[in-house]
Amino acid sequence: MKTYIFSSVILMLTLFGALNTQAQQIDNAKNNYVVLTKKVPQLQPILLTAESLKAEDGEAFGDFQVIICGKEIGDITDTEKISDFIIKAEKAGVQLIACGFSLNKFKVDKTKVPKEIEVVENGILYNFQLQKKGYKSISL
Template structure:
């Protein structure tokens, strides 16, 4: 009975280890990135970085997301401050995400957020979820 129980536990642990190893191997085929920022002007160097990584990595370049959070979140509704960042981001394959929690906290009208910017409920949580999926992450 004791041997049967130990063998069963060993078998289950082995199966979980194999599944985890296979998942890690699949994630290594592409490089995905997420950047958490608090300032719209930082989009310029972030987009340049994405372009450089895309050129360097070729087919290994995966998804690149930028999450904007914090007290300056209202700047995303300012056409002058946003300039052509949305256009440049699109060309570079960069997805711009707005933190819904920050929008609420700093009383930014969601209807004024550009349509091409996705809004998530909680930008920090979203960042952690992407990291759990294997995204490389940096906060500025």
């Protein structure tokens, strides 16, 4: 019985120690951000926010990604709607991401997605994965 209790205590201490080590491996020296949006026009205030955070954070500013998904995903193939935002995003150091699931669901031709926009298989999953890495997240 004593051996069982002692073994259980050792196992619990080992597990908690491993969790603490894993949490310390996340780099909190940089502020990383991810925004999930459903409308291309929302890129205007998102990019202004990115620029302000970059100025405010200084050296602590890390990565800023915007994931576009939803039924209006086709707007990213409209050069009149997206071109200026692509230019502004590049200047601000913001990475634009398209949700492949949304592209498929709403039958958007992936060949018409601008080369500056990365396509991920599932935008919502990608958002959660970034959050697990410590990214600050908001959805609009």
